[in-house]
Amino acid sequence: MKLVFNFILLTLVLLWSNKSQAQNTYYQHVDPFIGSQGEGNVFVGASTPFGMVKAGPDVNQAANSGYDANLALELHGFSQIHVSGTGGGPKYGNILLMPYSGDFAQIQQRSTRNNEQARAGYYSAQLDKWQITAELTTTNKAAFHQYTFKDNHQNAIKIDGGFFLGEKKTPDAREAQQFVGSEVDVISTSAIKGYSRIRGGWNNGDAYTVYYYAMFDQPCQKINTFKGNTIYVDQTSQYDSAEKTGAICLLSNHHHKQVKVKIGLSFISTAKAKHNLLNEIPHWNFEDVVQQSQQQWDKLLSRITIDNDTADSHKKMFYTALYHTLLMPVDRNGENPKWNAQPYYDDFYAIWDTFRTSSPLLTLISPQRQAQIINAMLNIYQYEGYLPDARSGNSNGRTQGGSNAAIVIADAYVKEVSGINYRMALKAMIKDATIPPGGNGEKEGRGGLADYNRLGYVSNNFVRAGNRTLEYAYNDFALATVAKGIGRNGEYHRYLAQADNWQNLWRNIENNGATGFIMPKDDQGRWVNSISCNSTEGRFERITYTPLAQDWPNCVCWWCGFFYEASSWEYSFYVPHDIAAVIEKSGGANAFEQRLNTLFERDFYNVANEPSFLTPTLYHWINKPALSSQRIHHIIDQNYNSSRHGIPGNDDSGAMSSWLAFNMIGLFPNAGQPYYLINAPYVSSTTIKLANNKIFVIKAKGLSHRNVYIKSAKLNGKPYNRAWLQHSDIINGGELILNLDDKPSKWGTKTPPPSKSIPGR
């Protein structure tokens, strides 16, 4: 039997190799524009996987990625550092390059653009005003700009150290990026270095400094510098006097119409930026860098191969979803100005968004990379005191719903990701669980923890008390998971007990036919029925708090409601470790089914946000996986597509995208636990190439738009009757065959997925 199975595996490996050769241009299925219109806020410029440098167009200074689809808006230029898919106040947009022609008297130079093209690792556009074609590509720490001018008279390229996204008139506005300083130094007729120092932004972070070293492939006729609004024609450097500075390379009768600029970036120094540039782009071949980037993308994207016959739109959706997931966090090894320990990653933006599906997806594709990222998180804990819940520009913050790094760690642990010091990790998790961050609750740690640990719930003395109680309970389950695994029984029992804390806010009230909701309670243990809203017309308003109430942002600030970015209707399902208990408390399976139906049918469900990521699959726990499948297909068909509007809500560093990617291949993770829910996929065949060189294949037989139900399944040739799969089944390699049908079946209706079950080790 074993021999036979090995033979099957070997065949699969060979099959995969062939496919791989046939499809070694996965990057071609990536369309960076998906999600660039609407609220997706994705980055459309050039980046390598997890690239520190993300060079792209800055169309709108108030836009999170710098990009705005509106072609009527005038582009500011192309800056080197961006994030993708974020919301709130923008971050980065540093070191802006802008080519222009003709008028050299103005520092400010803008133009509309057309003919935009974007691929993985490549972006280009034409600047209407001057008919300049701009092309961008990047390595991890350097960008390569190629500008083709209309002719070789009177052209210029500006390097602007004073540009950044999210500047506001109010100097210290919250979430606004604020200028601290900048410097420029002309090295020769073809080299300029300098920096830009910025603070604030979405996470209200400390100042960060982006250093650059730029080289031109041909000498500038002259390089002027500028400071504030003044151009200094005779000064080759501007020191940092807390003003905006930059330089302008004047090109007149230059040799080629095409001018290449390569620019190294660093968070350490201009010399490090130069080193990064010469180390990563030692030549002037633009195409080579593009290809190198594409190869890097292909290496990662090829870890999951979908059937070649998949509809182009689905191929695009799937590989772009992978692409978006792999843009962040960013690899900043050797680029941390605060301490030296490696590895270092930044732009966890935010873990609350990405722990649910992005982390599990990366664990599946590249557990080594996931280990590096977690080790970077542990370094942050060791050197700065707390794990990040979010982090950007070398500063932790802002915590979102629940400070969920614990789940990222537990997810890696249960999936046996190696190369992580899990004892250290448990220490970091326990820090989060025991030491309140006090006045720094917005930055890191568990806000409201003093209440949580004293009362068993976060009282209405603290903002976001509802989601914090729920999420801390699940975080505690994650702690118990790791504690059990490494034999720390005291902590295991303590945190397993605390994992029930969500029940302390479960109130037996009825709303829209459902019973039992997470509701606010004061620190004396009394339920809170009404909440105070901003005073209007000279009196304080109190409004009844209901499971559908959204106190934010009208009654209280965005971050100050009882729930963060969702209602009790959505959040009362958020007990990922004990759905069985939620079902029981909701009145049993039938009541729970009705409750789920109500959520979706009455639009209480918000597709555009993370709290309900797991919810469409909860039918699995009442042994009706067919209904999960149906919901997921409905959600995807209604909300995701391959157009520029193809992502509902902010992509959140790829969180929405990774949700889609998993569901398209018929698997959905419950992060922090070692299994996947099985649903009807969107592709007839998926091959996952695992880190151990084994492969796992999912085949969907009878795939069609109507066939969204699974009739039967086989795992490695044997009937498989559970609607969920262990992670170990995947990493051991093998084949899952799903037979699809157009109506619900009895398949998977016997054994619901686990509830409150921690695997032994």
Place this chain on the structure above:
Amino acid sequence: MKLVFNFILLTLVLLWSNKSQAQNTYYQHVDPFIGSQGEGNVFVGASTPFGMVKAGPDVNQAANSGYDANLALELHGFSQIHVSGTGGGPKYGNILLMPYSGDFAQIQQRSTRNNEQARAGYYSAQLDKWQITAELTTTNKAAFHQYTFKDNHQNAIKIDGGFFLGEKKTPDAREAQQFVGSEVDVISTSAIKGYSRIRGGWNNGDAYTVYYYAMFDQPCQKINTFKGNTIYVDQTSQYDSAEKTGAICLLSNHHHKQVKVKIGLSFISTAKAKHNLLNEIPHWNFEDVVQQSQQQWDKLLSRITIDNDTADSHKKMFYTALYHTLLMPVDRNGENPKWNAQPYYDDFYAIWDTFRTSSPLLTLISPQRQAQIINAMLNIYQYEGYLPDARSGNSNGRTQGGSNAAIVIADAYVKEVSGINYRMALKAMIKDATIPPGGNGEKEGRGGLADYNRLGYVSNNFVRAGNRTLEYAYNDFALATVAKGIGRNGEYHRYLAQADNWQNLWRNIENNGATGFIMPKDDQGRWVNSISCNSTEGRFERITYTPLAQDWPNCVCWWCGFFYEASSWEYSFYVPHDIAAVIEKSGGANAFEQRLNTLFERDFYNVANEPSFLTPTLYHWINKPALSSQRIHHIIDQNYNSSRHGIPGNDDSGAMSSWLAFNMIGLFPNAGQPYYLINAPYVSSTTIKLANNKIFVIKAKGLSHRNVYIKSAKLNGKPYNRAWLQHSDIINGGELILNLDDKPSKWGTKTPPPSKSIPGR
């Protein structure tokens, strides 16, 4: 009458002017070596008042100021940034210069030194090994080194960006400074720039970067660079790869035996360091810079003139005490890499040390400067969230006994220091008083505040619970003071009530004849009789907690005792706002007198630390000011002198020195309240030149070593019978005549100083 008095004032102004001319070399009375032996830890190098740059000898890498009096130790060189008088793990010691001769193969070059000389603004020593004379002087942001070699063959000057104080073998040891990165770039044969990036140190602060730009007055024959332990003869720069770097200027057959090096420093960039250098030292005249520094010192020191006939040793003690007080915090306007708001001061090290006498002394000498410093503190609050209790290297931390910035603000407020936004200041104080710093309690804010605000005291759940309760109570009095003044009655009443919180830990127990002590209590309100000590021999030890018990550092860590750096015997007197209540609770005046006597006679008093700064004057409150006078004279005579051992304990940025300076002129402040206790001075005449151009003169008639008691007094010609003086009496200008005697008198025995009294405005 008014006319007559104006005439007196005029006469005094004229007298003062004459004196001023006669004594316009106050700096000559400064001996930077006072306190350089023993535990004083003072900085002996060159600095301007509040100078950012403090260039001095680094003899011992484990020494706080870099200095060690031991002449047998080999000097490492002369680095540019230091602190003075601090304890705990060292900070700074950045950018080391070292001249040497002969052996160029070694990077490490050390020599013993002799013939050390130090004056305000000047330091010199001879390096034995090579017979090189090194002389140093500084401006605020630049240092000037003048090296005279034995001859002009085979010499060298090293600039070491990898040197710093307090490095430990354990990479991340607490309070150790840790290397992050460094860079060097040779600009020409006579200019070198670079930086050193260091984290940690005493306050466990974030990384700070010291940039430099150094110029030689004659070309180096060659400049080599080094990285790690390797000299690179053909490389003119070393980029930051997280290794130690530097450069060596080789001087062979150079023009002059004397080589001058001037070096600009900056916390912003090398270009800013260059700007600072050229802006502050645009020439090569070493003597000019020395004189400029001396003038700056004289300008401040001359604000208090003591009688010219004063014994030299007392003159030295007094002006050196002023000098030590005016070294820190340091003026870093325009040098904050985190945000731009001005003014900016750093190296509050620590306010717990300096609020008692250093801040009041500066308020007397230069209220404008004190306003700048407080505005810098408010900027720190605005940009980083909390006022500093201590701060160094652009990072708040570590909080000491009580987070006492509130008292600095109240002290300025009651003394009507203008140019401060006191409404903003109250906001900052209230932040301290209401928002617990959580896991960052070591960095800023009030640790244990959750207890304090809930229970009215800090329970033994928190470290340093005793002093925190006492000090927060006095901080609250400071809040009430400012709140009352600006008409915030709600806060006034709330914090005035909280100012009694010290009583919640007052336990009626007897010890050494005294009754009532601040003792530990648990969070259930039960007194705690014994404390757990480190386990020894396999069992947990519990020891009885008594008013003399010192649980730290043997039972618990240095910062973890019930009291910080003192016993209950000392701390139970620490109620600066309500001594009357302490007297009453101690059993009345007689019992209190006995209690004070016991403290001093049985050596329960620690002269070398701040908690008991006010205690010797407490006899004033039982109407026996003569006993205060007697104690103070005894303490000074026994513990202070003009020798290198002349300061008891760490000088703490001048805290011990400012205590001495006040007591030498017969005034002692109760910081945060608008009055001074009067005692017999050490000088027969003191003239204070006030910011409003008025002068206040204190004359001590009958001054002698035996006459330590005041027999009678006159203020502006009228009998003055209180042993304390309002600040307004001083700033209105005038004359206080004290008649001294060798035995206690009835003077000042009728009206004790205020208790729980907040002045209206």
